């Protein structure tokens with residue numbers, strides 16, 4: 581009896597234990613599956629994270645977030661190979677929206693769009709730039725990284741990372757990139773009026789004073805976004821008229837981030853980054869590049885707009901001479917303007933530029949202050965234009981009143997006759 585009872589108890593305990601273990605295993609598997617699912621979801625969310633946008637345009641995080649974005653780009657590539665969406669990828673295997681919102685193109689697409697790389701627009705230190713018409717009909721500019729380029733891959737990655745998350749109407753937008761067949765290329769929006777340098781020193785067309793003022797304001801807004809809108813802030817390091825591009829409406833956009841950090845000083849490998857004539861003297865002596873060094877370069881660009889004298893043609897000497905003359909900046913205003921400018925506005929803009937070129941960086945204005953000052957000049961100009969057109973309309977009203985009276989008089993005299 582006792583043995584039987586013991587057996588029953590033993591079996592019951594065994595069964596209970598077995599059940600307990602089965603339940604535990606079941607829940608462990610469920611818990612593990614759930615965790616794996618959550619991790620997958622989290623990964624997918626990070627892949628679709630939007631690029632960093634600031635100033636109310638979207639979320640902003642720190643630089644590590646932009647690195648996460650770059651990792652996400654790679655993960656997207658691996659992930660897409662195996663995902664159920666691979667049918668979609670097969671349809672679009674040459675193009676896909678990367679995590680930073682820019683498109684990746686296949687080499688053959690670019691080859692076709694540039695008619696086998698025959699549509700060259702120009703050549704910079706990065707390599708040749710081509711005009712390309714994509715399959716969609718969109719016209720773009722393709723910057724190909726020269727294979728012998730020293731700063732190549734690092735700059736390329738910087739540019740893709742940086743521009744992919746920076747969007748502003750006064751920055752040249754990066755639309756896509758290509759890393760294929762050992763080639764690396766960047767695809768930008770096409771700027772049909774080329775560079776400010778070509779416009780100021782070429783023979784094609786003369787920029788009016790109004791256009792120059794607007795260009796100064798556009799550049800200022802572009803830099804303001806880089807310095808004060810982007811998180812973390814971006815220092816351009818190679819602001820110059822060749823890096824300001826103009827669209828079909830003559831609106832200016834700042835170009836060449838990342839690429840601008842190459843060692844490019846006077847052709848010598850001095851370790852300094854930037855372009856001779858635009859480099860802040862304080863940076864030259866301290867090797868420390870700050871936002872104020874960008875402000876200095878912008879001051880030089882403003883004087884280029886006023887004088888159309890290139891910094892390589894002793895622009896600084898002219899500026900210093902004019903500062904000593906009683907007529908001030910008036911003596912160095914671009915002759916091509918043929919007096920078609922408002923002297924007060926020119927002096928106002930020159931005063932802003934002088935402040936940007938101050939020896940002590942801390943005495944230079946911030947880019948927001950520069951924007952404000954240029955905006956004020958433009959607003960005064962608009963107000964004056966309004967007054968003139970109002971005065972003009974007043975005059976024409978008076979004139980037509982006189983005409984009406986004359987007609988009336990003539991009518992009365994004919995009636996008398």
Ligand SMILES: Nc1ncnc2c1ncn2[C@@H]1O[C@H](COP(=O)(O)OP(=O)(O)OP(=O)(O)O)[C@@H](O)[C@H]1O
Nearest residue numbers: 702703704705706709721768769770771774775822
């Ligand atoms: N997005 C664009 N749209 C139209 N033309 C462009 C575009 N980007 C560059 N270009 C043209 O291509 C040429 C080379 O430009 P790139 O930016 O490579 O060199 P750079 O700025 O002139 O010199 P560096 O590389 O030494 O700074 C320039 O003449 C420029 O006007």
